[in-house]
Amino acid sequence: MLLDTALHQAAGLHSYTPQQDLRLLAVLSQPGSGPWLEMLWQLCSSLQRLGYPVVVLDGTALESPHMPGLDQLLHPAPWNGAQTLASATGASLAVVPAARGLARLAQQSEHHGATVLQRLQPLFRAYALVVLHAPPEQLAPLLRGSASVPLIMTGPGAQGMVRSYRQLKHMALHAGVRCTVASILAPQEPVQHRQTAEALDTLQRSARTHLGLQVHTTTVAAARAQDIQRLALQLLENACTIDAAMPLLPPHSLCASLSPLDRSH
Template identity: 30%
Template structure:
């Protein structure tokens, strides 16, 4: 990964988070063995940077016994989510609520505005969902969702298909992360990442610039890498600004009519 200076200033980044919630995204493409620990580590890294975090888990549906995003949209729309004084993070089931947001229209403006009104005071909202949901909600924006690849069986195929749909259907360029597998000391993942790069170059005319994190390294080094990753994702986060915050709605500066050329 590119080095990001880790000093006291980075710890202050979260001070302004409550003024404008930041939206990050992570692709769920079936590699739960690596995706869920990565999501947990990312949430911890964001709290270390001073942000309160809410993860909207699009892989789990809301129920009466386990309410989540849909209940917030139904009953607390416009009231926001209240944070405590100390940074913390929560995970909310969100499959049904995300379907509701997807149904609001093709452009992301309306659905993201409603999301902004629901999370007015939260520092970072992490959208963890399948590629089709991300394309509908974030298509043609400058969002760069995190897409991880590992040596898990089938990971190369599911990662490639997710990348293809992000690029072609949503004009979205993800942040690709190569997670080295503990069981193979990283040797297997290097081959998978190389194969992904070759497939993307040959069939999508796209050059993959994958970051890499080694989960087998010392905990202090791993934490540092995760903070670097979190900082990089925050650089490309979408600001969620509701009408009540003095803006015209979702910050449309992040919206692109045309995607980047590949």
């Protein structure tokens, strides 16, 4: 898969008029090896085939003078060569380094909440979907009060379920949002349908008992295009819209429904 990692797909978008609203998806990044990045690209490709031009703001990649990204786009003054980017059409998948830029927005969100994400709308209005791919510590302040339902990917069986629970808890405590958990079955791994189902059931019970959350879980076979498209459509359903009046959750809608969180779990 060819990915546009440079800013020629992410800057110079001010001259492009969108045909649809800009939607926001959130995918929590995962440490260590695993099929997470490959699944992310497949999900984005599936969304593109459905007619939604996608830009990924990669919070695991640092911006630099040689690889500019979101941090540079957030500055009011353009950088050298920015005028050559005006021909961007949003027709292909763009991947933009965004670690520093998302950290800046997260800091601003302490005073402005999820409304800081409105700053992304004029920058990426050539696209239909913005995917935030970052660790939970970076995503939580940005999504606080939003209607987004982030995606957490984990491995089959009991692998990664403890980490998934910790990420669920972090997003509930610090953002007040629910997450969807998808267990990814890599093609080279032996099928573990029963073990995976049991592990996901345990995760759901733990989230319900200790966090007061009803968590949606699913299993995705990385080699099955139908599974990938199904998860992509679920992501689309869980997206929120970025515009001048980005929808927010009612002040007490989720937080009031959470049972007192047991911080020992």
